[in-house]
Amino acid sequence: MGRIVTRHPVTRVRLGSEPVRRADTLAVEEPLEVRVHGTPLAVTMRTPGHDAELATGFLVSEGVVASGAEVLGAIHCGGPGTGLSGEPNTYNVLDLTLAPGVALPSSDIARNFYTTSSCGVCGKASIEAIETISRFELHDDETELDAEMIARLPERLRAQQAAFDKTGGLHAAALVDVASGEMLVVREDVGRHNAVDKVIGWAAQQGRLPLRGTVLQVSGRASFELVQKAVMAGIPVLSAVSAPSSLAVELAVEAGLTLIGFVRDPSMVVYAHPHRLRMPCVGRAAPRARA
Incomplete structure (x- = not known):
């Protein structure tokens, strides 16, 4: 499941009462570098866990793949340390392998993919681009x-x-x-x-x-x-x-x-x-x- 939460000492302040020192539970936020065939594609700040789903969903969202079958595998590899200790960690870099015949993302696309936990994907900001690369038609979906x-x-x-x-x-x-x-x-x-x-x-x-x-x-x-x-x-x-x-x-x-x-x-x-x-x-x- 990954490191979803962590504990950290905090000071709770309530007006009219003495401050209280105690441990609090925080949501973990760490960088994930997504690579495709060893080439860096994107960096996102995320909560660790379900990283392969995250990377696969990202590729679907950006039109790189249209199905899970187009992603053959995903493996964590060595990456930079996190936190003040700077210790090496092996869970913040994920390398994806695409199926034969699936086109690799272009270098131009890779340069435009930088994500944060607040703004989402930066770079693709036009409706026309989404309409061009989307492989699924919604207008004829009869869901009620x-x-x-x-x-x-x-x-x-x-x-x-x-x-x-x-x-x-x-x-x-x-x-x-x-x-x-x-x-x-x-x-x-x-x-x-x-x-x-x-x-x-x-x-x-x-x-x-x-x-x-x-x-x-x-x-x-x-x-x-x-x-x-x-x-x-x-x-x-x-x-x-x-x-x-x-x-x-x-x-x-x-x-x-x-x-x-x-x-x-x-x-x-x-x-x-x-x-x-x-x-x-x-x-x-x-x-x-x-x-």
Whole structure:
């Protein structure tokens, strides 16, 4: 599972009381360098664990591969130390091997891939680019689901966030099967885009792409990067607890993605393609009896 949490001494201050020195639990954040056939491709700040899923999902999101079968293997190799000790570590560099016939990422792409836990992928910032490289069509996806199901997803996701309970510092993403209502996979990470990449990477490894008939539920806002990743994986519905950005909405509209924000039972705001939601029936109030 990796080093998800760590302990660190802190001073808790409450006005009117004496400060208290105690140990606190923190979410681990460490760099991961993703290599393809030994060549560095990207660096992301992530919570260790499910690194192969993260890297595979990243390649799917960026159009390098379209399925898990196009990634033959992933192996951790020696990399720089982390922390003040500077000790060598073997878990922060991951080298991927692509299947024969799969084109390697160009050097131009590699130069543009630098990610952080706050902003996601920097470099691909145009809707036209996403539309050009996406291999899955969302406009013809006939997925339909009840609004009540969407309204309950944040609470269901929150119940699965074991690491968040300990740290309060991790984002989460879940993939939900519309037909069964089953939450297929949940991943947590210090970066919201990493959590989504881990979910998509899991699906790719399971041979589930494109992810028709699913919902991607995220614990925070819906950024352009998250919409991009959903589109690239063929996910027809993205549901977020907080607001989307303007560019996220534009991409969702163009790509055919149903984008829902401010999902807080019993309400939500649908920003793009509401036709996939079956709205609740509202009964008429009974007439008042006359005195």
